[in-house]
Amino acid sequence: MTIQIYNTLTRQKEEFVPLNQGHVGMYVCGPTVYGNSHIGHAKSYVSFDVMVRYLRYCGYKVLYIQNITDVGHLTDDADEGEDKLVKQARIDRVHPMQIAELMTRSYFEDMDALNVLRPDISPRASGHIIEQIEIIRKLVKNGFAYETGGSVYFDVTKFPSYGKLSGRTLDESLEGTRVGTRSEKRHSADFALWKKAEGGHIMRWPSPWGEGFPGWHIECSAMSMKYLGESFDIHGGGMDNQFPHHECEIAQSEAATGKPFVKYWIHNNLVTVNGRKMSKSLGNFITLKDAFKKFDPVVVRFLILQSHYRSTLDLSDDSLLGAKIGLEKLFNTIRNVRETIKKTDQDQHAGQPAIDFSAYKNRFLEAMSDDFNTPQAVAVIFDLAREANQLLHAESMPGMETLLALNALFSELGGMILGIVTNDLSSTARDENDEAKLIDILVQTRQKAKSEKAWWAADFIRTELEAAGIRLEDKKDGTIWRKIDS
RNA sequence: GGCGCCGUACCCAAGUGGUAAGGGAGAGGUCUGCAAAACCUUUAUGCAGCGGUUCGAAUCCGCUCGGCGCCUCCA
Structure with missing residues (x-):
């Protein structure tokens, strides 16, 4: 080609x-x-x-x-x-x-x-x-x-x-x-x-x-x-x-x-922010270190590849969020394939390789060979993911060979070439307040335990949080928490 | 002023002559203890507008409107 x-x-x-x-x-x-x-x-x-x-x-x-x-x-x-x-x-x-x-x-x-x-x-x-x-x-x-x-x-x-x-x-x-x-x-x-x-x-x-x-x-x-x-x-x-x-x-x-x-x-082409060119002289540029606080770098990479390199990319929280959710979906599929491989009996060859792998690969390579058309290449990956999901949720489990080939293709196209799919597909969640959210959930759980007089549970949560450097204080109208030097 | 690019659904975004990819969001359904995940169906008779060429146009040509870039530094 x-x-x-x-x-x-x-x-x-x-x-x-x-x-x-x-x-x-x-x-x-x-x-x-x-x-x-x-x-x-x-x-x-x-x-x-x-x-x-x-x-x-x-x-x-x-x-x-x-x-x-x-x-x-x-x-x-x-x-x-x-x-x-x-x-x-x-x-x-x-x-x-x-x-x-x-x-x-x-x-x-x-x-x-x-x-x-x-x-x-x-x-x-x-x-x-x-x-x-x-x-x-x-x-x-x-x-x-x-x-x-x-x-x-x-x-x-x-x-x-x-x-x-x-x-x-x-x-x-x-x-x-x-x-x-x-x-x-x-x-x-x-x-x-x-x-x-x-x-x-x-x-x-x-x-x-x-x-x-x-x-x-x-x-x-x-x-x-x-x-x-x-x-x-x-x-x-x-x-x-x-x-x-x-x-x-x-x-x-x-x-x-x-x-x-x-x-x-x-x-x-260049990046625009709210339709305006992002430039040093305009002072509207977003540093990568700031962007990475809100979004995993792989999300940024994925968003970039969803548009063509010769097109402008208009950046917004919406577009980044859309990319994040879409990528999460793709990663879910690949994770499921990998989990299924682990659980599947090595000798299980049942089921015909229902997927025409070479067709997907050819479509992908055609897109890439046409002036590096990554948006189309990404679309092929998503088509493959849909078919993979159908297979994973089908009545009969796909055979080992199919699963391995599927994982290999995701790694080859999405990993080696696009640089999106890695061996470790951890969550793309990136929120500075993750810790606070978790603590709030624990506090609420404790509140529920208290209301049901499950004192042992309520006390356990408070004691363990204290040990972890989080102090709970019960006030008249609710519980507040703060970090302490542990 | 000179040169050039772009305008595709609610949002992002491919497609440059053969009948509108993909992602997000929305709606309905299947599965499910409840969720989640996933799958299926659905969402642009139309691609800024008008005219032209053609059997056929989002794609080519012309005009109009709108947005942007370069001509100073920037990836």
Whole structure:
């Protein structure tokens, strides 16, 4: 089965044919580690995670690179703002690398919770300054870049196909330019490859143009080509990075090597909250750590997979709740299958394998091969679950072979590929007040025991709760409880 | 202003020429000591609206209305 991928570069679905048979080089723009990751990161990296999983499932040897941006990503205009990490470090009064380290750990923590497989390599931008400088030198030498005042800019007028990814022309770029802005750039669309470090700037490295730091776009070119070669198969990222980030990557990479940079560009769509784009500047973003307080990470992952990666995902408590209940239902079925296997006699082969497993599998793989259509793939899983439930509740018990095959298929499609079904399907319930609810139930039980003068039961509950650090106090109009130091 | 995307049931969401997937919610039923779980039936003659192409349109074309994104940082 061939895989179709929507290529942003050509604006159509194309058959996936890797540059080297059997091997896939894949690079995805990683996070800028100056703050906690949010739901948008989850959508992006879950989507690409499923792609990697599926390509591997199909037998490809995938080398998956995802960078960590810990320097050079400016807060404002691509060439004028402050380095994001430096800014955050200034606010927190710590070294920028402390922010980077802390937030990198936090990021992986969240991704692990979402069952996102770690990239094969997570290169840090600050660890590849030399490689970045090398590319910049080459660009200057070949006339694609120019140095001015200790900074180096890419000269977009020297790269005629600038704009081919985002469908822009240089004329358009000019129109949107503020008039009268003083800039050392020759053309408003020129972008920084290297920035001179002003006095007091902490993140700085020596370079042929004096002390400074790299521009944002150059790191991805340097690190992707270092590990995947000058031309590679897939480059992914959020739609918001299509321009200018990816456009600049193409320009500087292809200008430096003279070779095509990337064969397939994949862009995932964004998360909206109440119909509005979730963004850092709008301040309406939901961090994953907050989301996980209310919903199990697997619920978040499941919700993401229920929509297509190229569609926007509008997030709300309702949609998360719907996903939670639906997933719970699916897990129930799989748990039942597994329980039944345990209870079933090994030798019981009675009953014909009533399920056409290969039909389900084929439908699933067809969906996945059509530009990673996870919503359809999920639908197939639910169809399978319905048939499984019918079987489990039928008059005659299904045979062992059927049960094992069923469990295997759930694990293969829902687990290995979608990353939803794991060996341990604990409840997806996630409520901070679970403890309080349980205590309330115990209190009510005790109240009932008291009303029936079952004093031994009432006293038992009170004594045991006290031992567990919960003190009950009977008031005139009811019982209250509070936590005590036990 | 330039470029682009979207509008499918009460909600979420697939489907891009062949007669509307899936999930949630709702209604009725089966099973059941009561629940829960599960199963069955049901819920859009219609896919923002209008017109066109076609044997056939949610899907293609045009216009209108509504929402959003990029063009500054963001996954």
